[in-house]
Amino acid sequence: MASLLSFIAPLLLLLSPPMAISGNGFEIQEATIEAIQQAFKEGKLTSRQLVQYYSDRIHALNPLVRAVIEVNPDAIRLAELADEERNNAGDRHLGWLHGIPILLKDNIATKDQLNTTAGSFALLGSVVPRDAGVVRRLRSAGAIILGKASLSEWAEFRSFSVPDGWCGRSGQGKNPYVLSADPCGSSSGSAIAVAASMATVALGTETDGSIICPSSSNSVVGIKPTAGLASRAGVIPISPRQDNVGPICRTVSDAVHVLDVIVGYDPRDENATSEAAVFIPRNGYERFLKTDGLQGKRIGVLSKGYFDLFPSTSVRAITFQRHFNTMREKGAILLDNLVIPKASTIEDFIGKYEDEVLRAEFKEAINAYLSELTYSPVRSLADLITFNNKHKDEEKIGEYGQDIFLNSQNSSGVGPTERAAIAKMRVLSKQGLERLMKKEKLDAVVTPEAFFTSIMAIGGYPGISVPAGYGRDGSPFGLCFTGLKGFEPRLIEIAYAFEQATNVRKPPSFKP
Ligand SMILES: *[C@@H]1O[C@H](CO)[C@@H](O)[C@H](O)[C@H]1NC(C)=O
Ligand SMILES: *[C@@H]1O[C@H](CO)[C@@H](O)[C@H](O)[C@H]1NC(C)=O
């Protein structure tokens, strides 16, 4: 009975006209940041109405899709403050994110009433010392922290058998297009929630694929920035070398407005953010939102091992070919059938060493994170393992084990073997993608879905996933544009022009 009700309630909401719960005639559901700011300006909408709309939608839809773990009890008050600030600001532009509700993946710390738990009961009740670096930037830009999004528990780093989108605290996250389809992970809740308009925008994190993959699978835009472009301070870590924070949004322009706010130097993530700061353009990323952004761009199409994996008559293969034609029509120069030098050596090396190095880094990084908490029931990876063992027959742990935790605990940290592997991955990145891009003078390479994320991960390369289509069953897929470190400006030009030319994304239909 309960499950029947929880199924019907969201359907009733979906069938009711969106106007009924929107601002004065303004339709919130698919609204972009730019449209919302315009509506604020014209007095057609308030931040309070926006927060109320998303809260109602979360209340109705979350029993079905489980994308949100907690809603911020202060969100309404923060929205009222934003409305007041705007009323007092006159004609002054307060910035794109002012008064905009944002959901954060539950591994991004907030020093407020919200918990920060990576989806696990082990961290419930822990107290963080301060906001994460990116949260500090969001708050000073006037964004409203709406709540915490669900994820694959511990960002998919507890056990290989934890399903995509599952965490102890909120259960199984669902793909809003086809409920039985894989939502991918680990930033599953962030992608599901923005796809289903449970927030304007969201943040996710990526160590290897965790922004790009759920963005592709839930038909939203995800940006995995150059390593260190956005601070990872206060983010529950896997690897300081590979972790990234990035936007997950319904449109490229929304994602770029979020990116503009979260990037920059942070003394608490000193080395990485100071190194990447040189890549940030003086006037930000917004000016690269150009409809003619494909004009003259050299884009490498990686066929072997990527696009050739799809049978030529499949929906995906046909759709990708159509998109390539569109890109050419818009002035891009597509270089077909390119192959990354040493591709198989690189793939083999990643297969053999990436996880091993991550496990060593995780042990050190998670112990450091836990030891810095103001209060916590768990203080080390050993404590987390004990917690999971103690509750292993309970629903909140699930039947999924903790093999990655155990292997990581067993590692002796980053030693000579791991350092050698890291050095080798750097060399292979130079000999692989970097060599290809320089030789062919590429602005980007394009790959399907999330097939390229390990190469992006070990090289610290940025990428943007843009909705590309829907399979026969209605489940979404994306295209990923990747470049070298600091290539965000041209990736944004390409992704925006591609999105504007193809206009693929449509709202989810919650098919069983
Ligand atoms: C955070 O967790 C505590 C339990 O430790 C709970 O009482 C509280 O409601 C949670 N906060 C939110 C915003 O849900
Ligand atoms: C940052 O860089 C300095 C100088 O290379 C190094 O000594 C230090 O260990 C680095 N800090 C971290 C946290 O990696």
Ligand SMILES: *[C@@H]1O[C@H](CO)[C@@H](O)[C@H](O)[C@H]1NC(C)=O
């Ligand atoms: C722990 O490490 C030892 C030595 O490297 C190995 O023999 C053992 O299988 C490992 N155990 C686990 C659970 O990984």
